[in-house]
Amino acid sequence: MTDRTRAETSLPARTTPIRGVVFDMDGLLLDSETLAMDALEEAARDLGHDMPLSFCRRMIGVPADGCRKLVREEYGADFPMERFFQLQEEHLRRYVDTGRLVLKEGVEPLLELLDELQLPRAIATSSSRYRAEHHLKLAGLDGRFDAVVTRDDVIRGKPDPEPYLKAAERIGVAPEDGLALEDSHSGALAAYAAGFRVVVVPDLLAPSEDVRGKAFAVVESLLHVRDWLRRVDM
Template sequence: MPLNALPDHLLSTPQEPVRGVIFDMDGLLLDSESLAMDALVAAGNDLGYDVPLSFCRGMIGVPADGCRQMVHETYGSDFPLERFFKLQEAHLREFVDTGRLILKKGVEPLLDLLDRHQIPRAVATSSSRYRTDHHLKLVGLFDRFDAIVTRDDVSRGKPDAEPYLTAATKIGIPPEYCLALEDSHTGARAAIAAGIRVIVVPDLLAPTEEIRDNALAIVKDLTIARVYVEHHAG
């Protein structure tokens, strides 16, 4: 199935109504993953370490504690872990505040559709509360969500189901009537574990076979996911 179309059965067969939508943030709402990768490389350079993009991409969709474990296991206990992530945050903030952060294609039309149908929506992200609020406010999306669940708000991050279950609870919609929108396999696994159907819009990582087998669809951008929501809005 091409990425510019939904599988035919998603529009031609009965589906549970979509009564709530839960969005990932980085790489899904915001074109921020490439900025985060560049910031990691820059932080490594500041400290005299070669931190290749191939390694950084392994952190996509992984909560901060998991990223710290990855760096520790790869670079050893002498690596200045906390300094590294503080420098990364500083570089990322510079990139964002100088105008490099933009919305992904289709975000605003989809949110407008949810407004028209009065469908509640939430963010469930692996980013910190500080980063999440700052980024969403900067691009004018902060007030367009009924709930925002960050890594700071849950005890277990993605791929655990907790972020998605928490978001569904906060918007008052049972998981089976929610739709998750994700870009990473880690996030998609979290939605699936929560019993929430998921449409994946890949960003920097290609979906795994596991995700291809379990997601509703893999699509090019949110304009295509919007077709599903409009067809099944409940």
């Protein structure tokens, strides 16, 4: 899947200090959304259904309960929901365990800068605790974050602000002093609702006009964020 949407703007030259950073995981730190889309399509084929990519992409950044709701509305109450998502998880795990999971551009340089600046950082993801820990370990990122908030840790997932509010609390940073990094619509809206400055780094989906209006900036890669943090007064 090569249809990756690039950004059109760069970050403003100056802002108020940043005291901590909260990252999304899939599609932002890890190049995993393409794998998730492939796994959804393969799981549907296993069950004799056609699930177009356009529909699969509606599930990007959406917690599991929200994905189930989308599938139920599209395919009806008789769709074998649990078996479908079990197969999707099995296919995704196979892709990941056979070396297809890689870091997105700029992840390591940005984390190295945060180490240098001694800025706390967290992850707020819609993935389960098991998947998050498994993927972060395989990608060599386990231990690089002060907190990891998963779908298992909150009552309401994205686009509700709860994941970002909990991440901010765990690293001791007020949302208005933090920077949120997201690739998805639901994630960006969650971070904005929590009170963060939100930088969107598009992956498979172009940001909507609503997201563009709320975002602090839309940039091409995390390298732009790294360069900006070097310049801004901390």
